[in-house]
Every structure is written in structure tokens, then in C-alpha cells.
Amino acid sequence: MGGTYEVVHHTQFINALLKEGRIKVEGGDFKGKRITFHDPCYLGRGNNEYEAPREVLLKLDAALVEMKRSKQNGLCCGAGGAQMFKEAEPGTREVNHERGEEALGTSPDIIAAGCPFCNTMLTDGVKHFNKEGEVKVMDVAELIAEAGEL
DSSP: OOOOOOOOOOOHHHHEEEEESSSEOGGGGGGTTEEEEEOOOTTTTOOOOOOOHHHHTTTTTEEEOOOOOOOOOOOOOOOOOGGGSOOOOOSSSOOHHHHHHHHHTTTOOOESSSSSHHHHHHHHHHHHOOOTTTTTEEEEEHHHHHEEEE
């Protein structure tokens, strides 16, 4: 169709808006909370973007805690391998349970995601460990929308 488009991830876009001062955030309810970020496979290893979501999360005045496997060494939540759309394969555990356990191991108040599929898989992982009343799973955009001034 002849169009030329720049495609950016929503965390990159939000980060740019914050840097330009077009949106502002205050820590609010998130100030001092422990947040761990799960690197979506296509954003991280696929497109080598690790800093934009973290820069955005740091604007919340929260404590950003990294999982053992993060950034280039991040563990897939399983959704990219279509695990959310089919029955579990034979094995000792489901990948989203393993990733959920790793995220919970950071003692977070919030597990931040940058992908709706990751959000679903991590939410299921948190439920598996009966922690849904203690730990929220939220997209970076949800966190900014809740803390921001548009």
C-alpha cells in the first residue's frame, strides 16, 4: 500500500511521552512498592528493548526488583509458545508456574508486564500459588494510567 510506518512498543511510546513532558506521573499508590518486570520475548530478545519499560516504572517512585532471569536472560512466560491456547504438554511443571514462582520470589507487590499474553500467563501463575490477593499483575500502561496526569 506504499506506507512507511515506524512501529514502537507501547512502553517505548509512554517513555517518550514522559521524557517530552506530555504526560506526568506521581508515584501515588505505587510509591515505595516493590515492582518486578517480566520482559516480553518479542520486545526484549526479539527487538533488544529492555530499558524503556524499566525507565517508565522508575517514574512511579517504586522499587524495581529484577528477577533472576531478566533482560537478555529472561524466561518466556509460555504464551509466545502458544501455551495459553492449548493443553499443557507432558513435563514436571508448566512454564507460567515456573515464571510466576520466579516473579513471586522477588517479594513483589506488583508484577509488571508489557504484553497482554504475558499478563494472562503471569496472572495464572500467581493464581496457581494462591497469591492473587497479595500480588497484582498489571501492564505498564495500566500503572501509568493509574498514576498519571494526562
